[in-house]
Amino acid sequence: MSYKIVASQCTGCSACEPVCPNVAIYEKDGIFVINPKKCTECIGYFDEAQCEAVCPVDATCVIDTAQPRYQARV
Ligand code: SF4
Numbered sequence: 381m382s383y384k385i386v387a388s389q390c391t392g393c394s395a396c397e398p399v400c401p402n403v404a405i406y407e408k409d410g411i412f413v414i415n416p417k418k419c420t421e422c423i424g425y426f427d428e429a430q431c432e433a434v435c436p437v438d439a440t441c442v443i444d445t446a447q448p449r450y451q452a453r454v
Pocket residue numbers: 382383399400401402403404405414418419420421422423429430431432
């Protein structure tokens with residue numbers, strides 16, 4: 381799976397954008413969005429999702445259960 385940003389809760393503070401190791405987060409119309417094709421859930425980089433860790437709004441960077449599970453390359 382990837383993470384997603386709950387659009388209705390995002391304040392557009394941009395804190396998440398620079399911490400993503402996969403450059404998966406981008407701004408669109410004043411709020412931020414995660415490209416699920418690039419998001420690895422931070423697997424391979426960090427023990428916790430960096431966007432979720434820095435986001436000041438609770439439950440805004442969350443797992444997107446509509447996406448297939450991320451598979452780390454071995
Ligand atoms: S979980 Fe990690 S890889 Fe995915 S968008 Fe957040 S910071 Fe980027």
